[in-house]
Amino acid sequence: MDTALPITSLDSKVTFTGVEDPKAHLTAFHTQMMLPEGSDIVYCKMLMSTLAGAALESFVSVPDGHIITFYQFATLFREQYLINRAPPRISYNEFDIKQYQGESLKEFLNRFGIQVVRLKPTDEAMMVHAFTKGMLSGPFSEWLLRYYPKMFSGIRR
Incomplete structure (x- = not known):
């Protein structure tokens, strides 16, 4: 029986060494692995193939039969590297975005x-205020x- 996997190109596959954000890695993994009908075993083996160094060592040592589903593996993976998660973005972080000297409007x-899309703020007036505060002085800032x-x-x- 041929067990070839219908996956996308792995030439630029994502790698997790144990210091990256596990949630971001799982998102990148799901994006890259276009397995419309992959089984839990296939997903687990493919995720294992993205691990390197200490991260790989820690999951290779998991006893056989301990992980049964991909959901269980992904949960264990996220919990194992919980400390590496990126802190949640807070909408007031948009006040830290400043226009650089020489940067065009x-x-x-x-x-x-781009930062606003990442932050997903709900207060439009605050976004306008943050943008205005971050701009360098000029005709457009005066107009605003x-x-x-x-x-x-x-x-x-």
């Missing part, structure tokens, strides 16, 4: 927008202070 707007849009989408236009 478009570059700053794009960088700020005068006409102060209520929505971040108003800045993007």
Whole structure:
């Protein structure tokens, strides 16, 4: 019986050494492994193939039969490396985003927008205020202070 796996290219596969964020690694793993009908055994073996160094050693030593499902393996994996998880982003972190000297307004707007997507803030007025506070002084910042849009989408236009 042929046991070839219908997976995507592994040329640039993700690797986990034990110092990375386990949740981010599992997300990257799921994104890369396009296994529409993979079994738990296949998923577990494929996840094992992404581990390296101490991370691999710690899971190789797990007794046979201890892990039965991929969900169980992923849970154990996340718990094992819980300390490595990235701290949750808090919406006031957007006040830390500042325009660099020499950075164009478009570059700053794009960088700020990426952070906003990551933060998922719910207060539009606070986003506008954070963006305005992070901008370098100039004609656009003066315009924003005068006409102060209520929505971040108003800045993007």
